[in-house]
Amino acid sequence: MSLKPEWTEEIDTVPDAIQYHPSPGLLVVGTDTEGSSGPRIELLSAAEGTARGSIETTGALRETEYDPTSGTLFAITDDDHVYAIDPERGSRLWDAWAASVATVADGRVFLSADRTLWAYDISDGSRKWQTTLPDSVAGQIAQLAGTLLVGVGDSSIERVVAVDPATGEEQWDYERERSIREAWFTDHGVYAQISARDELVRIATDAEATGADDQAVSPLFDPDAGTEQWSYSLNDGSVLGTTVSVVPRSGRVYVKESGTVSALDPESGSKIWQSPEYDSFEFFSIAGEALYGVVETADDSRFVRLDPDSGRAMWETEIRTTTTVTDRLAGDGGRLYVGTRETHRDGSIVEDGPAAYQLNAVTGRIDWTFETDERVAWIAGDGDPVIVGEETSQIHGVDADSGRQQWSSSGEYLHFEAASDRRVVVVGKGDEKDLHVLDRADGTVEFATTSEVYHTGGGALFASSGTAIEAYPIASQPAVFASPDDRSGTNTEVYPSSGESSGETDVYEAREADAEEAVGWTDSETTAVSYCPNCGTDLAAFGDVNFCPECGADLSTE
Template sequence: MNSFLTLRLPLLAAGTLALALVAGCANKSEPVYTPKELQGFDESSTLDSQWKYGVGDGLGRARYPIAPARDGNMVFAADAEGYVVALNAQNGSRQWEVELDTPISSALTAIAGNVYVGSRNGEVLALSQQDGDVVWRSRVPSEVLAAPQANQELLVVQSVDGTVTALDRANGTERWVYSSSQPALTLRGTGTPQVIPPVSFVGLANGRLVTLDNRNGQPLWEMQIAVPQGRSEIDRLVDLAGQPVLTQDGRLFVSSYNGRLVALEATRGEIMWEYDHSSRHTPVLVGNFLFTVSDDSHVIALDAQTGRELWRNDDLEGRWLTSPAFVDGRLALGDYEGYLHLIGASEGDIVGRTRIHKSGISVRPVTDGKTIHVLSNNGRLETLEVNP
């Protein structure tokens, strides 16, 4: 099976259906849409390389979503075999490196002195930001692909079997577990929880959004964001594969595959507006602009108050764009051929471009001010500055 879809039917029980689904998945790791050729544009922004670093063997053949993380003046990155490195964000000098005894599969989270990673065999590890030593390690029910998410007390981990586990951030002990039903076929990957002190917002592969009480893991409310439709299991995929975006005034934005993007009132789940939209990506909110990337790699800006489409750029259609990152008035997105694109946030025009590596870019860039850290599939981590 490839990196796009995951089959959850037992082989003997599934019989002919399993074989049919496997056959239908065979080419899903390649772009479904015909990728548009890159065209010329009026370049008004340059991407100036500051430093590069080779991060082990990269994301592996399965292209695990091991996005790097930045905290303060440190950048942390890892490869699929368990190599983790800490680098100075300004000049790329190595601060430390470690070789873990477990393969890494999740994006990294760096916060409050620790770096958190998830593994293919269902482990979660906390590493010291100071020297890379393992502070604690804990077991969860299955493989972890989403970055573990923290509040002041908990580390909330969503694993591929639909389980959400809350661990004590200080020592990794289990606080509570929430389990959900999974459809027979899902996208490769899981949603990433949005965790705040009182609750966690969790998107599931069955198209539902659930709000969990962080005191005990009990659901407070849940909603069907995307409804399965169609005859085949592939047609009925409705994963909430991105991360819900929460605003300070209590609005929640949630995207879904084969579904819609909705704005909710976060305390009760009341729908404020909805927009017909299929996406596996996490949207980005900047002021009153909500930026999202559709499954066919259209980049779209919406009015966050009303859901009205403000602009759409389809110049990169079919190029398997990453989730967007915001950098100094522009959006930064990688593509399957390893190009990093800049799109102006106000008008939606391409304003800058450079190629990182032909192996492609499949994880979201990390930004800070005018700086972009981007990791290609082969492990090349490059830091660039946007000018002017």
């Protein structure tokens, strides 16, 4: 065990939660409710471990949210209290009874609990209004073009309510006889999928939607706000299931039903295209604006990339069957990693067994295939070697250029936690939940702990050891330990599987999805794109551009 902590800080009692916020450089530690001093929140400098303050609470820390505009930290405890905290001074500003922080906008924070929604002034904690909703808050709350949208229902979203954020008055209430299975509040409109899966609707709002740059992209002023602008009938009779995907940035709507994929016009709900070449998609996923899918036939499985404008195949590659996909835009034009499993959806055995593939994202050509014993559960394609994790016990370091195994490590149900250029963090999912830090180059275990209280972020691992908090470097140059002047440089960031991150994420965890679910994606960002991911054009000669001069592909990032 060669990894030493960057710093160690003793606190008064045993911690039961650790959370990290990069912008204020803050580590928030919730302490044991059974301790002699009762539950508290300890605030530490994430860079040095020095104490910033201690706040007594009435319950155990559940979650925290940081508002960069006001510089305020909100801490929520398990007894439904919200504490507004000054993260620099480590002091409590005010507190209120509420179960969650809904959203923050225009100097106000919106809190909710059961059927009640409140607006508080962030600066002094004065309550501006309180309103009672038609039902309990059951889904996301978001502010869209001057309207506060709330999903409410008994156990799931059954209606969408629009509230005036200035007064708390209800503006409109959208309700259906059947509950809403899923709702999307995007800059380009409000969409809802009815739980029976037979209908997708777009709900009219009374304000103008804006694009990524706060420029109006389409007028949505409608005197019938809260009514349906259009309705699209979904086919629920297919064993392959029905899934709906709404791309927040562009507003594009995609539907996979009866094995086909279709694109809908977000303004009218009319079908722009239906995949003309395939009618047996097993699943369909989106990475940025790139469309990927798996077509499974009786003879083989094909991994395809679709043109978002026409639905036609840009390329197709025969593989065994797929479950895990990760997209890495690299300097060589783009690498795509695909992991497969040992059985088809119908339970039949894949003849050649599971494997991890590296493909050229532009051409679809397979660069290499790495054989595994069990289903590929996750792939960390953000560095070299590429890390391939199997379903239960095996982790492999695979050379990014050749596909040859550089090392292998085993443990009980190892689950991906974080990765950087220097190290990989994994944790057991079985009876032994030990956390391990591996050297990315050779797989050596540099650190291990049985603590279940830890957090990764800023290129570091923060873990408890008794009453001590220890900070370990995961990246070669952890951003969290750098001076403020150095943090905007080339420091490598840890890419966590959940929680806050200021860097890019290139690992996409496979879910135990049934045939009705699509594999989830997390948007990734790149600081520079040297080759067009669409046509492969070398962009070095064109300087800083946000579109490809050859094919016109959009190269801008969120």
